[in-house]
């Protein structure tokens with residue numbers, strides 16, 4: 325009995341010590357993060373010289389990695405923080421900076437680039453030079469989350485201006501920019517994209533989730549502005565996106581699979597980030613939109629976090645339900661494959677968001693899907709609804725708050741004394757690594773701190789959505805492409821093709837498609853490929869099981885938006 329009392333005391337002393345140290349971290353790191361974020365925005369940011377007005381640099385790092393570019397994703401997430409602070413009266417000095425951002429993004433939209441021009445797919449271009457010119461080098465493009473995230477940031481601002489009587493300003497300046505992005509999302513959501521980590525070309529949960537949000541709130545804005553012809557299309561596609569969103573759930577694994585391609589486990593911060601960036605406190609714990617406190621999002625969070633317990637040595641020796649450092653996804657090798665500040669902060673943020681909603685609802689619901697998550701905090705808990713007056717509710721919510729604080733405490737421990745936040749910290753000793761002063765790291769600290777306070781931001785209309793009973797298939801328009809290659813062969817040898825899309829068998833030499841030699845030495849095959857996409861491919865020779873590939877580089881074809889196309893290649 326006595327022993328029990330002492331250990332309880334020790335535990336609660338630990339809890340409040342941690343909570344105090346997180347309080348302290350927030351009070352020192354909060355201003356540093358805000359200043360660090362502003363330092364990376366042109367024209368006046370102290371670390372972003374050369375960036376045009378309103379242009380966000382990803383990081384001042386110019387080598388290993390070179391991040392002196394403006395990514396649409398990073399910039400939009402950063403400005404969402406600034407716009408949220410401005411529109412909720414936390415910082416009234418941001419007005420001019422937001423107007424600079426709007427002007428800069430309108431410029432980026434119109435710069436012809438390797439993804440196309442403003443009307444042929446150029447809005448999917450992931451990054452630009454900070455002097456507002458196109459980056460022409462090879463890159464994972466397109467990335468279709470950018471236009472959606474940008475629209476969401478600007479819609480938040482537009483709604484605020486309308487509420488303050490400036491409907492004309494919104495119609496003349498913001499709406500044309502927002503409309504371009506929404507039209508792009510509305511017509512391309514069902515085509516493949518590179519994921520937010522710029523690595524895998526398939527469909528991606530984060531992208532689908534943020535596209536859904538953008539079209540949903542875009543529909544509401546269009547209606548307010550009387551833009552009725554645009555609005556209907558957005559709503560139809562929002563329903564299709566909501567439908568498609570459900571398909572990422574892996575019921576046997578209990579988690580959200582990040583990407584439809586890529587051959588990985590699919591456990592990925594992608595899903596945590598999607599949950600916090602589509603959080604709507606009015607939607608309760610709705611699983612249709614994977615709200616932070618939904619059973620699916622909580623189960624997924626557990627599976628994701630658990631995947632890092634044994635792979636980083638800084639997590640060694642911690643108990644099986646302790647907070648740990650997390651990275652992008654367990655298979656990651658980029659820049660050493662380490663924990664990231666922004667993914668670790670995102671886990672804390674999802675949990676704080678969940679706590680805010682449970683407190684609003686005055687209850688917490690444990691389902692068979694979320695049971696394993698909750699049992700980490702109280703092994704005896706069973707499925708059921710726990711009213712805020714119950715002891716299960718207090719036990720669980722205080723343990724979960726402590727767990728959330730634990731993730732921030734780990735970031736705090738690995739933050740250098742000057743408060744600078746890089747992209748990653750070493751999995752073996754916690755020292756900062758990869759790009760220094762990553763703008764998105766600062767933004768992620770600010771949003772997590774704000775979530776810990778329970779601060780609420782504008783709803784985007786996630787409440788009470790119904791998943792349509794039948795989904796339109798997630799396959800875009802296709803075009804017929806005839807591949808012709810002039811190849812001289814010897815007896816017994818055949819020509820095959822494989823390439824970067826499913827129909828070309830995803831670079832599999834085993835499954836490569838055989839061409840027809842009826843017009844020898846021209847070998848031919850006709851296949852239906854996704855429209856308006858740049859696709860890489862190569863021919864191979866097979867002779868009695870022996871495979872010979874064409875030399876590098878890959879061949880590539882950009883398919884037309886409709887109709888048919890043909891190639892006239894010569895074996896290399």
Ligand code: NOJ
Nearest residue numbers: 389520521522523658659
């Ligand atoms: C650069 C991208 O920014 C990063 O996300 C990716 O992991 C690496 N390239 C490796 O592909």
Ligand code: NOJ
Nearest residue numbers: 382395397398520521522
């Ligand atoms: C690499 C990350 O994977 C990507 O999401 C980000 O946009 C760029 N770095 C720039 O920060």
